[in-house]
Amino acid sequence: MTDASEYVSPKVWSWTKPSGGRFANINRPVAGPTHEKELPVGRHPLQLYSLATPNGVKVTIMLEELLALGHAGAEYDAWLIDIDKGDQFGSGFVAINPNSKIPALVDRSGPKPIRVFESGAILLYLAEKFDAFLPKAVAERAECLSWLFWQMGSGPFVGGGFGHFYAYAPIKIEYAIDRYAMETKRLLDVLDRRLVETEYVAGDAYTIADMAIFPWYGGLVKGWAYDAAEFLSVQDYKSVQRWADLLLARPAVQRGRMVNRTSGEPSSQLHERHDASDFETKTQDKLSAKT
């Protein structure tokens, strides 16, 4: 591995060697499918292809919240896309998300299937379809969308920046860790100051902005992300902690966090969800007890 201080960039970059680190086997500089693979389709109107990363969990929380509100049309099949194995590069997945990243949703309730990719677009699509978790009044709606897009814009600094260089990169680069730790702490402070003023991110009501922000920043303050709780002094963000506890107390949030989860306590892992009863009968602890 070249020492960071010795690297001199060539005139033209080319893909000559694996980049190393946690995602070396899936990182590549081109788009498009690597292999033919159809996606499975279940019996429900909504088909979700995902994994329980922070971006995936946003959508399963929303779907569980919609079902908890009584929207039967939000019934869904959640299929597992294993990004470490390259499932996101199968032809069927690329056809519904040309960007090859989870989550991706197909709405099959109408005459023609509708594909939706990008977690923020999926939250907005579902909120509009079911008229839920998105304020109608202009000012409140603008606030909700502002925070939703704040998360979408800032997420890569937390995940691709801080998380990557602190936890996954094959070498520790002080400059990169400093830069992204500083930005991640600044973002936590932005959120903390907002949550001193309001109960939920967009105001008095629980909205898709909370669902988008919770898996990322709630995950950071609860110590679920990158083993970085101490490093980032997450106990200092008291209002983010208060808000994360408020969301964690919601049964739909608890269920949403379990769907497509492949790590952690076996009782918290529901690899695929095809029926509401799966939470009772198909978590990994129950499945391995049967074998």
Ligand SMILES: N[C@@H](CCC(=O)N[C@@H](CS)C(=O)NCC(=O)O)C(=O)O
């Ligand atoms: N902006 C996208 C980001 C999605 C994303 O980064 N997904 C990651 C997992 S959290 C992924 O699928 N990575 C696979 C890859 O990069 O090949 C969204 O919010 O939907």
